[in-house]
Amino acid sequence: MRITLRQLQVFRAVCAQQSYSRAAEEMALTQPAVSLQIRQLEELVGQPLFDYVGKKLYRTEVAELLLQASEDIFQRLQSLDMQLSDLQGSLQGQLRLAVESSAKYLTPHLFAAFRQQHPEVSLHLTVANRGQIVKRLGDNRDDLVIMSLVPPDMALEFLPFLNYPIVAVAPPDHPLVRAARLSLRDLGAYPLLVREPGSGTRKACEEYFQQKRAHFPQVQECSSSEAQREAVVAGLGLALLPRHAVRSEVAEGSLVELAVEELPLFRSWCVVHPRGKRLTPVAEAFFAFIREERHLIGALAERFEQRR
Missing domain, CATH: 1.10.10.10 (Winged helix-like DNA-binding domain superfamily/Winged helix DNA-binding domain)
Incomplete structure (x- = not known):
């Protein structure tokens, strides 16, 4: 041929x-x-x-x-190009990174910190929900992915690197805002705004609701966390969202974090790749950065939270 x-x-x-x-x-x-x-x-x-x-x-x-064969061929050529540049004393190339939508706010800051060490590396960033990320992993579309709730039925290598809290929010005029103490079951009397099927945050919350025997008969779907957040601001219902995604709205008063006893729900972001995958030099360097720079990443996350 x-x-x-x-x-x-x-x-x-x-x-x-x-x-x-x-x-x-x-x-x-x-x-x-x-x-x-x-x-x-x-x-x-x-x-x-x-x-x-x-x-x-x-x-x-x-x-x-x-x-599939062409993806493998071009990945190997890209890896060769990176290895040649590495031999010349500098890490060059592109990091193809796919991230779960809950991590899309932090990821650019994370990559910016990485590029301070490797200024000649560029980023190709794909944002998707958890279901799409799982499919991309199966198709070997990316160098690395960042996600929570790593699927246990796939052969994957993963490294948890940062916890994030999921909290309940409501508009400031909602009746539950005045309550000093709430349970998850108290929220069930009101409409709950959720992400589309395949969302990692939705899956984490549904599993937690089942564990806590909390039921939400009135559910409305939103296609993104931004739409979900704005729907809460508009008074269409309550929502459970990563705290960093609503920090600005809570600070300005257009949303209120509810005092729910069983919350926050903590989940971890993980950097993930298929087991046995031959990582490019850039991907190896980024994985090592995540593994070795925990203190830097923690400080970065704190500064990011304060800016939101």
Whole structure:
């Protein structure tokens, strides 16, 4: 097989964009040039790579296998590039990091501290909910991920590095704000605003509710923590959110943290990668930074909390 790297680059662009025309724009090519590269690639593998169903492009089984192989090839090339730069005395390259949405506020500050030690490293950051992060881990899409609630049924290496509290919040005119002491069960009489299925914070809270025998019959879903927070400010219900995500609103008075006996609920952020994965030099350096700079990370988290 005489597959070229250029053909694989075009193929990966079509897979990512799910469109020949958008892939052509991304790669500064004409659409016929993209079609030609894909056709030549199909001739080399002996099978079609894409199906059209209802004017939508879908990858075939062969395309899935080829995409997985191409990811491995380009990761190895990137790793080689980093190793060569490392031999020249400087760490260079890109860290492909996927983070659970609860960690998206802290992660840029964390990477900024890391880049003070390695100024020639860049970041490609993907933010997703827990369900999407788990799928990305299974597909080996990223160098590392940051998440809570690491799935026990997957072969993963993980390192917990920072606890974060989940608290209950309400608008300032809510009846529960005046209560000096509350239980989780007291919250069940009011609408609860939750994240979409797949959210790590939602999963952690649901497991905790079950453990504490707290029931919430009135539930409304929000697609992001920002939407969830704003819905509480608007008076649509209560919510359980990471404290750092609502610190500004609590400080300015548009939200109030409720005095619930069973809260905060503490969870840990972990840096994670598939077991046996060959880490790039940049990923190895970032993992080592997380492992060895606990004091720095703790101080960074405190400063971050004060700024929020």
